[in-house]
Amino acid sequence: MPHNAAIVGGGLTEWGERDATWKDLAQEAGKATFDDVDGIEPADVEGLFVGAVQPERFAFQSHVAPMVAELLGIDVNGMLARTELACASGQAALRYAWLAIAAGQLDVALVLGVEKMNIDREHMPEIQSNMTNVLDREFDGVNGLNGPSYFAQYAQRHMEEHGTTQEQLAMVSAKNKSLAAETDFAHYREHVDVDDVLDSYPIAPPLRLLDCSGITDGAAGVLVVSEEKAAELGVETAAYITGSGQSCMASNSVNNIPSMTTWPQAREASQQAYEQAGIEDPLEEIDVAEVHDCFSISEIIEYEQLGFAEEGEGGQFIEDGRSELDGDVAVNPRGGLLGCGHPLGATGVCQALEVYRQFAGDVSSARQVPDDPETGLIHNLSGSASVHSVMTLARDPQ
Amino acid sequence: MTRPDHTGPKDADAPTDDLLRTDGGEHSDPPRGTITLPDEVELPRLLDFYDLQDPEHTRIHEFYDNLRAGSLTTTQCTDCDAIHFPPRVVCPECLSDDLTYTDLPHEGTLTSFTEVRGTAAIGMSDDPPFVVGVVDLGPVRLSARVDNATYDELETGDAVQLKVMDIDGPTEQDRVFYRFEPL
Ligand SMILES: [Zn+2]
Numbered sequence: 001m002p003h004n005a006a007i008v009g010g011g012l013t014e015w016g017e018r019d020a021t022w023k024d025l026a027q028e029a030g031k032a033t034f035d036d037v038d039g040i041e042p043a044d045v046e047g048l049f050v051g052a053v054q055p056e057r058f059a060f061q062s063h064v065a066p067m068v069a070e071l072l073g074i075d076v077n078g079m080l081a082r083t084e085l086a087c088a089s090g091q092a093a094l095r096y097a098w099l100a101i102a103a104g105q106l107d108v109a110l111v112l113g114v115e116k117m118n119i120d121r122e123h124m125p126e127i128q129s130n131m132t133n134v135l136d137r138e139f140d141g142v143n144g145l146n147g148p149s150y151f152a153q154y155a156q157r158h159m160e161e162h163g164t165t166q167e168q169l170a171m172v173s174a175k176n177k178s179l180a181a182e183t184d185f186a187h188y189r190e191h192v193d194v195d196d197v198l199d200s201y202p203i204a205p206p207l208r209l210l211d212c213s214g215i216t217d218g219a220a221g222v223l224v225v226s227e228e229k230a231a232e233l234g235v236e237t238a239a240y241i242t243g244s245g246q247s248c249m250a251s252n253s254v255n256n257i258p259s260m261t262t263w264p265q266a267r268e269a270s271q272q273a274y275e276q277a278g279i280e281d282p283l284e285e286i287d288v289a290e291v292h293d294c295f296s297i298s299e300i301i302e303y304e305q306l307g308f309a310e311e312g313e314g315g316q317f318i319e320d321g322r323s324e325l326d327g328d329v330a331v332n333p334r335g336g337l338l339g340c341g342h343p344l345g346a347t348g349v350c351q352a353l354e355v356y357r358q359f360a361g362d363v364s365s366a367r368q369v370p371d372d373p374e375t376g377l378i379h380n381l382s383g384s385a386s387v388h389s390v391m392t393l394a395r396d397p398q
Numbered sequence: 399m400t401r402p403d404h405t406g407p408k409d410a411d412a413p414t415d416d417l418l419r420t421d422g423g424e425h426s427d428p429p430r431g432t433i434t435l436p437d438e439v440e441l442p443r444l445l446d447f448y449d450l451q452d453p454e455h456t457r458i459h460e461f462y463d464n465l466r467a468g469s470l471t472t473t474q475c476t477d478c479d480a481i482h483f484p485p486r487v488v489c490p491e492c493l494s495d496d497l498t499y500t501d502l503p504h505e506g507t508l509t510s511f512t513e514v515r516g517t518a519a520i521g522m523s524d525d526p527p528f529v530v531g532v533v534d535l536g537p538v539r540l541s542a543r544v545d546n547a548t549y550d551e552l553e554t555g556d557a558v559q560l561k562v563m564d565i566d567g568p569t570e571q572d573r574v575f576y577r578f579e580p581l
Contacts, residue, residue, distance in 0.1 A: 124523075125517060125519055125520045126445075126519075128516075128518055128519040128523075129445055129447075129519040131519075136484065137447060138447075138448075138449050139483075139484040139541070140541045141447060141519075142447040143530050143542055143543050144514050144519070144522050144525065144528060144530050145530055145541055146518075146519070148512075148516065149513075149514045149530050152512035153512055153531070153532060156510050156511070156512065157509075157510050160554060202515070203515050203516045204512045204513065204514060204515065205512055205513060205515075205549055206512075250490065253483075253484055254532055254539060254540055254541040255483040255484070255538050255539045255540055256483075260509065260532060
């Protein structure tokens with residue numbers, strides 16, 4: 001890339017069922033982000049990218065990027081936009097900030113992901129409607145498919161074709177939820193073991209309640225700057241964006257997605273990013289991976305498609321402890337979506353912030369990836385898992 | 399453009415009494431009124447999962463017309479022969495807009511399924527538990543509700559057959575949709 005871009009800090013809100021509005025969350029995360037980075041004020045921000053999936057449905061509000069600019073007093077004179085790519089909206093926002101800096105258009109960008117999802121519990125059918133329309137509403141959502149009932153079918157097929165077990169699914173949830181117990185902003189902070197997962201209600205069999213991420217309110221922000229600006233700031237730690245790929249294979253509805261067992265789009269997107277970053281052996285070269293564990297089965301398929309495990313061997317990968325904090329690659333040290341919850345637009349931003357914090361050694365020691373991690377990855381799938389987005393990060397510029 | 403300065407009067411002599419008063423003291427109570435909202439709203443058009451199916455609202459009305467008459471069909475491209483699902487008005491393989499409707503099999507294979515046991519969306523929130531799965535019809539694969547079966551009774555590979563559902567309310571239109579049931 002002509003210009004390197006780096007994350008130099010960020011902040012977030014408490015995640016959970018928050019007694020707060022969309023605007024409250026945006027302000028909290030914006031303040032936390034600026035408070036975290038010395039030397040950058042709202043007046044320095046030239047680009048603002050807001051990841052948000054459904055403010056129209058959950059907060060009855062659109063045109064949210066200028067709303068954030070107003071709330072944080074940012075006089076944007078470069079680029080501003082809101083990005084919507086369902087569950088990958090936060091990473092999409094980050095990707096546009098990176099591209100704008102790489103192209104030499106900006107030196108300082110704020111990326112903020114915000115989602116308000118919990119309206120009062122009596123309105124759960126409306127919340128579910130808002131989740132269901134992420135699929136092709138006319139032909140897939142209409143059948144009552146939502147997150148659990150859609151991903152349950154990937155689990156069923158993966159179990160049938162590859163012998164993946166209910167226990168292996170549960171191991172993913174137990175790992176991530178227990179790590180989230182060490183994460184101060186996480187929605188779910190209770191240690192969970194495999195039996196807890198197996199004993200939870202099979203809400204969309206074979207998936208059980210604890211195989212699923214939650215409905216979470218939250219926001220997260222990062223500041224992304226050019227390498228020159230990072231040098232000027234004299235930052236101690238940065239997370240440079242070294243590669244970024246996406247793939248959707250012209251698919252969205254059930255008939256057209258390439259497989260109901262696996263995600264070749266994730267393989268394609270990660271290969272694009274690895275090639276840009278010069279990564280040949282991801283398992284060897286990536287220290288920390290924040291992957292999209294919206295459901296336990298997702299992380300298992302992602303081990304395979306991101307190049308950590310052979311096709312069909314994702315279940316064995318978790319069983320052998322290879323994705324633990326001290327394993328071959330530390331996967332989801334903050335506790336992932338399963339533990340932190342999944343405020344849609346905020347998730348990708350939070351993953352990138354976690355990689356930055358892991359580089360900086362700025363997390364609780366109970367979830368710190370050992371031996372000074374220097375390379376990281378974030379991955380999001382979105383919608384019907386039709387789209388996969390992968391970004392690689394490193395402590396040092398390329 | 400610069401942002402308007404909202405930091406307040408800078409002139410020390412400027413009158414500030416009315417702006418800064420905090421005691422609420424000398425004001426009389428302001429006039430009060432009432433805004434009345436409806437207790438309930440009808441199912442809004444955009445929260446109805448089923449589209450309006452007539453020629454005035456959709457160019458794939460023929461799909462729904464055929465289904466109403468008892469046939470499951472979809473579009474096929476007359477230029478490149480591609481069969482699409484969902485039905486289209488433009489072929490995604492060659493961008494031709496010369497499409498015809500072709501019959502799909504009414505029997506297929508259930509390749510995956512689950513049971514919705516949590517809260518479902520508006521319009522289907524009284525339905526759980528219900529089975530939803532993926533049906534392979536040969537030329538196309540689609541998701542569908544599977545009626546007359548529970549999760550525990552089904553296996554992948556089971557044969558299923560088309561069931562046409564008439565949609566009751568909230569429009570005057572005679573709308574339809576498809577489901578499947580065990581053969
Ligand atoms: Zn064609």
